[in-house]
Amino acid sequence: MWRPLTDTCRTIVLVPRRALRTLEGGSVPHVTQKQIRAVLDSNKYKYSVGHASFVLQCPFCDGQRSSGGRRTMFVNKTTGGVVCKPCDVRGAWTDFLGWVSKSKAPNPASSKVPRVVPPSDTQQLASRRAAQQFWSSTTPWEETPAIIQDQARRAFGIKVSCGLCYCVFCVAVRWSFSPAETAAKVPEEVHHSHCQDGGEVTHVKQHSSRAYDPWCYYYLGMHTCGKLKKEFVFLVQFHTVSGREEVWCVAYPWYEGGEVVRVKVERVGEGPQRQLALEPAEGSPGLFGWNTISSDAKEVVITGSEFDAVAVHQATQVPTVALPSGTLALPPEVLPQLEQFEKVYLWLGGGTTARQAASHFARKLGPNRCHLVCLDSSSSPLAALNRGHTHLMSALKNAKPFVNKQIVTFQQLREEVYSELCNANQVAGVKWQRFPKLTQALKGHRPGELTVFTGVTGAGKTTLISELSLDLCQQGVATLWGSFEIRNVRLAKMMLKQFSGLNLERHLKQYGYWANQFQQLPLYFMGFYGAADISSVLETMAHAVYVYDIQHVIIDNLQFMLGASHHASLDRYAVQNMAVAEFRKFASSRNVHVTVVIHPRKESESSELTTASIFGTAKATQEADNVLILQSGHGSSKLLQVTKNRFDGDLGRVPLVFEKNSLTFSGLHLRQRKREGVASGSGDHAPPALRVVSDTEGAQMSHAPFSESHTHTPIGATLKSVAETESSAGSRPLAARAVPASGSKQKPFRRSFRKKPSAAVGAKSSEGRGDGGRAEDEKGETSGSKASELCSDCVSVVNS
Numbered sequence: 001m002w003r004p005l006t007d008t009c010r011t012i013v014l015v016p017r018r019a020l021r022t023l024e025g026g027s028v029p030h031v032t033q034k035q036i037r038a039v040l041d042s043n044k045y046k047y048s049v050g051h052a053s054f055v056l057q058c059p060f061c062d063g064q065r066s067s068g069g070r071r072t073m074f075v076n077k078t079t080g081g082v083v084c085k086p087c088d089v090r091g092a093w094t095d096f097l098g099w100v101s102k103s104k105a106p107n108p109a110s111s112k113v114p115r116v117v118p119p120s121d122t123q124q125l126a127s128r129r130a131a132q133q134f135w136s137s138t139t140p141w142e143e144t145p146a147i148i149q150d151q152a153r154r155a156f157g158i159k160v161s162c163g164l165c166y167c168v169f170c171v172a173v174r175w176s177f178s179p180a181e182t183a184a185k186v187p188e189e190v191h192h193s194h195c196q197d198g199g200e201v202t203h204v205k206q207h208s209s210r211a212y213d214p215w216c217y218y219y220l221g222m223h224t225c226g227k228l229k230k231e232f233v234f235l236v237q238f239h240t241v242s243g244r245e246e247v248w249c250v251a252y253p254w255y256e257g258g259e260v261v262r263v264k265v266e267r268v269g270e271g272p273q274r275q276l277a278l279e280p281a282e283g284s285p286g287l288f289g290w291n292t293i294s295s296d297a298k299e300v301v302i303t304g305s306e307f308d309a310v311a312v313h314q315a316t317q318v319p320t321v322a323l324p325s326g327t328l329a330l331p332p333e334v335l336p337q338l339e340q341f342e343k344v345y346l347w348l349g350g351g352t353t354a355r356q357a358a359s360h361f362a363r364k365l366g367p368n369r370c371h372l373v374c375l376d377s378s379s380s381p382l383a384a385l386n387r388g389h390t391h392l393m394s395a396l397k398n399a400k401p402f403v404n405k406q407i408v409t410f411q412q413l414r415e416e417v418y419s420e421l422c423n424a425n426q427v428a429g430v431k432w433q434r435f436p437k438l439t440q441a442l443k444g445h446r447p448g449e450l451t452v453f454t455g456v457t458g459a460g461k462t463t464l465i466s467e468l469s470l471d472l473c474q475q476g477v478a479t480l481w482g483s484f485e486i487r488n489v490r491l492a493k494m495m496l497k498q499f500s501g502l503n504l505e506r507h508l509k510q511y512g513y514w515a516n517q518f519q520q521l522p523l524y525f526m527g528f529y530g531a532a533d534i535s536s537v538l539e540t541m542a543h544a545v546y547v548y549d550i551q552h553v554i555i556d557n558l559q560f561m562l563g564a565s566h567h568a569s570l571d572r573y574a575v576q577n578m579a580v581a582e583f584r585k586f587a588s589s590r591n592v593h594v595t596v597v598i599h600p601r602k603e604s605e606s607s608e609l610t611t612a613s614i615f616g617t618a619k620a621t622q623e624a625d626n627v628l629i630l631q632s633g634h635g636s637s638k639l640l641q642v643t644k645n646r647f648d649g650d651l652g653r654v655p656l657v658f659e660k661n662s663l664t665f666s667g668l669h670l671r672q673r674k675r676e677g678v679a680s681g682s683g684d685h686a687p688p689a690l691r692v693v694s695d696t697e698g699a700q701m702s703h704a705p706f707s708e709s710h711t712h713t714p715i716g717a718t719l720k721s722v723a724e725t726e727s728s729a730g731s732r733p734l735a736a737r738a739v740p741a742s743g744s745k746q747k748p749f750r751r752s753f754r755k756k757p758s759a760a761v762g763a764k765s766s767e768g769r770g771d772g773g774r775a776e777d778e779k780g781e782t783s784g785s786k787a788s789e790l791c792s793d794c795v796s797v798v799n800s
């Protein structure tokens with residue numbers, strides 16, 4: 001039977017692990033390749049020019065630690081960041097300069113230069129030990145209950161087409177072995193008849209000339225030896241609102257130097273239940289499949305998911321690795337590992353998002369060696385293999401070189417155009433979940449566009465744009481905020497309220513819980529405040545796009561950024577036009593969406609703003625792809641007007657209602673409750689469900705040993721899945737435990753719901769389902785007659 005949960009098989013922290021970071025204004029290291037070369041030359045370092053890095057013998061490696069390692073240091077060409085894996089030295093370019101000046105060695109390669117930054121040996125060893133201990137506590141696949149095996153196959157889309165071991169899922173098992181463990185003897189020749197699809201049988205021949213063959217090893221392990229030592233499915237705990245929960249996960253090891261250094265874990269489940277984790281939580285990202293790559297391999301396939309990697313490898317036998325965060329990011333930390341390859345195939349899937357990610361990654365990897373693989377317009381390698389494709393090898397052969405030229409022909413664009421036609425929905429961009437009417441007008445948020453956003457002073461521009469960007473960020477759009485008008489602490493506080501849907505000043509005990517969730521968003525802030533030099537802002541943006549794969553940059557606002565004093569000699573309009581042109585260029589060349597807030601010129605307060613009201617010349621609106629205007633209405637209600645939409649021309653008005661407790665304009669929480677009351681089952685397209693926890697629970701969770709659990713898929717959706725798990729497990733509904741805030745005796749929400757029988761039912765049933773605490777909670781927070789007015793407004797927005 002599968003192993004019971006032990007202390008060693010303990011809880012893990014969900015990924016992507018991202019901290020909210022501030023990119024210090026002006027202090028982002030700016031270095032050119034010329035400068036790096038000059039420093040290396042002047043210090044007499046011998047180096048070669050790699051694809052993404054300069055490669056040199058590490059001057060910091062000491063004999064002991066680097067034994068067996070390659071003593072190779074990589075200096076990133078774009079950032080100047082340095083890495084030497086054997087001695088675990090890593091740092092920024094400025095660190096490197098500091099070490100070099102300290103060493104003052106006439107012959108640095110041979111002298112004893114003090115190692116400056118690496119973590120202590122004990123730290124590194126403890127981290128590796130934790131990973132290996134975790135890895136060894138996995139439960140063998142063949143010992144997992146059949147029901148879990150089926151669930152896992154279904155969840156990961158793995159079609160088992162034969163009764164033997166040669167399905168993709170089984171094959172994946174072999175990736176869990178270290179080279180030492182896999183030194184098994186391979187029989188002279190083994191024939192498998194597998195992957196039957198529609199009557200077609202693919203015969204795979206294994207040759208004895210291969211010292212080690214993954215598939216045969218599994219074959220031997222399973223059928224000759226009868227038992228495997230380690231597998232990759234095991235039991236792990238996740239922290240939930242109700243406490244610890246035991247769930248099945250698949251573990252993907254990241255190897256370095258022949259040993260497991262970290263394990264990525266994916267929860268077995270469908271849709272929003274898919275969660276990721278890393279053990280240990282702290283450490284560098286790695287590549288799945290690295291242990292299968294020989295040091296002299298000259299080509300590699302990079303996929304977005306682990307099972308895609310296995311599928312490609314199975315079908316083509318070409319060295320293949322999977323990225324740590326799929327199509328979301330290519331962390332610079334893994335670039336040195338990929339330096340050895342002269343040819344890199346990027347096979348991230350067939351959709352528009354995958355294509356865009358592949359193009360972005362190709363620029364980071366060095367465009368000249370990159371080839372883009374696309375089997376057809378929508379399928380991943382695994383899906384293709386499941387369909388019985390025997391053409392994965394020819395897809396690799398037909399891979400197109402990455403086009404990074406000024407002149408292209410239609411022939412080169414032909415497939416991309418076809419893919420866009422097939423994936424019209426994806427091309428339209430990421431949809432706002434909180435603002436469906438905005439999605440209806442703009443269709444989505446697309447990379448490479450410039451949005452100009454305006455509204456009168458104090459209308460709520462920052463508040464609204466914050467919620468709009470948060471909505472996208474929760475869906476995985478990596479976001480960089482440049483707030484030149486209000487400090488980052490205030491901005492983050494506002495976003496946290498919008499994220500939790502709570503007035504956290506009244507629920508301080510829940511701060512830890514929500515902060516832990518919020519911290520996992522791919523959200524970054526520039527450290528500028530007040531006027532700033534546009535070139536430093538652009539440099540910071542470029543750095544963030546390279547290092548953090550930023551997809552959305554917000555400049556709030558342009559007038560504050562430009563300031564008055566900076567360009568006294570120049571016409572203000574000219575300065576603004578220049579800045580707008582730079583942002584336009586940045587958006588197009590980097591394929592990043594840039595949103596710029598611009599104040600309007602002073603106009604009569606009674607009249608509505610128009611496109612022509614935007615301060616400056618017509619340049620800003622001409623350059624923009626989208627123009628959004630926040631129109632002030634009566635009381636707390638406002639309108640967001642779309643006055644320009646270059647994508648498909650649809651214009652429109654989005655009704656907004658300001659909710660003071662959560663500083664939101666979307667009415668998300670009310671809409672959520674109403675839907676749960678009216679419709680049964682929310683489905684995949686439901687907006688993220690945020691939930692209320694009681695103060696006591698919040699406090700417990702924020703101090704719990706693994707309270708930093710976080711999600712890969714939109715956080716709200718994951719929390720919702722947790723709620724479902726809870727209620728299905730028959731645990732006490734959360735609403736019953738939620739502590740209502742003290743205060744007002746009014747019941748505005750309940751009253752307004754009572755007007756509509758279906759909504760009233762919903763309010764009641766939502767209590768039973770675990771989120772009704774919010775109704776109790778909010779009734780204490782929403783005060784005065786405005787509250788009841790707000791509530792009926794929101795219901796009407798929902799109805800509309």
Ligand SMILES: Nc1ncnc2c1ncn2[C@@H]1O[C@H](COP(=O)(O)OP(=O)(O)OP(=O)(O)O)[C@@H](O)[C@H]1O
Pocket residue numbers: 455456457458459460461462463464485557635636637638658663
């Ligand atoms: N509809 C609203 N009703 C009441 N208060 C609001 C509304 N919208 C925003 N606020 C509040 O008004 C204040 C100013 O909002 P915000 O900073 O978003 O406006 P802004 O348009 O960006 O201002 P500025 O013109 O100074 O840039 C904030 O405290 C915000 O919470």
